[in-house]
Each structure stands twice: as C-alpha cells, then as structure tokens.
Amino acid sequence: MKTKETLLAILFIFVTIVSCDKDSNSDKIPTCFNDYFPLHIGDTWEYKNYIRKASVSSTINNKEYTLITSEIFRADTLYDTREDFYRVKNGKVYKLYTNQSDEFLFADFTLAEGESWKYTGENMNGDQWNVTVQEKIDFDFGNTVLHNCKPFYYDVPGWADEEQVYVFAPGIGIISIYSPAWGAGDTIQKAKINGITYQF
Numbered sequence: 001m002k003t004k005e006t007l008l009a010i011l012f013i014f015v016t017i018v019s020c021d022k023d024s025n026s027d028k029i030p031t032c033f034n035d036y037f038p039l040h041i042g043d044t045w046e047y048k049n050y051i052r053k054a055s056v057s058s059t060i061n062n063k064e065y066t067l068i069t070s071e072i073f074r075a076d077t078l079y080d081t082r083e084d085f086y087r088v089k090n091g092k093v094y095k096l097y098t099n100q101s102d103e104f105l106f107a108d109f110t111l112a113e114g115e116s117w118k119y120t121g122e123n124m125n126g127d128q129w130n131v132t133v134q135e136k137i138d139f140d141f142g143n144t145v146l147h148n149c150k151p152f153y154y155d156v157p158g159w160a161d162e163e164q165v166y167v168f169a170p171g172i173g174i175i176s177i178y179s180p181a182w183g184a185g186d187t188i189q190k191a192k193i194n195g196i197t198y199q200f
Contacts, residue, residue: 036109036150036168037093038193039066039086045173046190049073052174060100063087098123107152107168108133127156139167139175141187141200146175172198 043054050072058065065085072080085096086106095106104119111117111133121127134151146169155163161181169175172193178185191198 035088036170037086037088037107037173038171039088040194041066042192043173043194044190044192045188047186047188049186058085060085060096061102063103065096095122107131107166109150109168121156127159130155130157134165137167139169144200146170146172149175175200 039054041054041057045052050070052068052070054066055069056067058067065087068084068086070082070084071078072082085100087094087103091108091110092105093107093109094103096103104122105117106119108117108131113133113135116130116132118128118130121129132153132155134153137149137151139146139149149167149169151165151167153163153165161179163180165176165178165180165185166174167176167178172188172191175188176185187200189200191200
C-alpha cells in the first residue's frame with residue numbers, strides 16, 4: 001500500500017512539473033503549446049485587413065479537413081472572400097489544392113532551423129515553392145510578447161517580389177504575414193482560440 005501511495009505521489013509531482021503554465025486571466029497567453037496551427041471550429045483570427053475563421057469540418061478524399069474562410073477588406077469594405085481547407089497531423093499542416101484533387105505540405109513544425117521542403121503552388125500552375133524554417137523569435141506587440149514564434153520563408157526561386165514570411169505563434173497560429181520585397185504585411189490584432197479571446 002505504501003508503495004502504491006509513493007508511486008501516486010511521484011506521478012502527481014511529475015504531472016505538475018510538465019503541465020503548461022496557464023493563467024485564469026484570458027488576456028494571458030498560455031506559455032507552453034505544441035500547436036502552432038490550432039483548428040477548433042469557431043476559432044477566429046482578426047488582422048488589420050482581413051478576418052479568418054474556422055467554420056466547418058469536411059471529409060474530402062477520405063481525409064478530415066477544416067474549412068477556413070477568409071474575408072479580405074479594403075478601406076473597411078469587403079473586397080474578397082476565399083475558402084481554404086486544412087488538416088493538421090503530427091506537427092504538419094496540410095492544405096488542399098484549389099481543385100481539391102490532392103493536398104500539399106503548407107507548414108512543418110517538426111523541422112529545425114534551416115531545413116526546408118518544396119511544393120507545387122496551390123493552383124497547380126507549375127510554380128515550385130520552397131519553404132525554409134527560420135530562427136525562432138519573440139514577437140513583440142508592444143503590450144504583449146509571444147515567445148518561441150516560428151517564421152517560415154516562402155519563395156519561388158527565379159521569381160521576383162513573391163516571397164513572403166509567415167510567423168506562427170504557439171497556441172495562436174499565424175500572427176504575421178510579411179513581404180520582404182514590398183516591405184508590407186499584416187499582423188494579428190485579435191484571436192479567439194478554443195473559446196478564449198486574446199487581444200494584441
């Protein structure tokens with residue numbers, strides 16, 4: 001009996017040590033997440049110029065995807081709407097091609113800094129994208145700092161001005177999209193993840 005109690009005590013201590021450090025204040029960002037691309041139905045990401053929302057789940061080609069609807073605004077007026085299907089498995093994010101015939105690897109959080117992969121562009125026009133994992137960063141919003149963010153550099157070698165940097169934050173998802181060529185981009189302002197609202 002004493003041995004059983006000792007094992008339970010050790011287990012309790014272990015779970016306490018490895019548990020995430022969460023705060024009851026919803027303004028605080030959880031400090032340990034492995035999920036850089038959350039996909040709960042109802043999750044919403046609001047940026048300066050567009051809003052993304054995970055709306056429904058769909059089975060396509062015998063795989064379960066989540067539909068993310070994006071509303072793009074120009075001067076506070078709805079300019080365009082697009083729909084993209086994603087699924088996450090083992091730290092990898094897959095995205096359906098536009099014609100839904102197949103999927104490609106959109107993000108791979110299992111790779112180390114400097115590693116890369118390639119995929120054919122989502123419209124399957126023959127463009128070959130190269131994605132490189134960059135060094136982790138702390139993303140400072142002024143009033144909030146998100147740690148361990150992962151920037152990915154998307155580029156088509158031989159093309160000009162198409163390169164983009166996506167920054168992913170643990171527990172939040174895409175927090176910034178930036179074009180080094182144009183010196184412009186968009187940064188997240190508000191997110192609702194699994195029922196919890198975060199303001200940036």
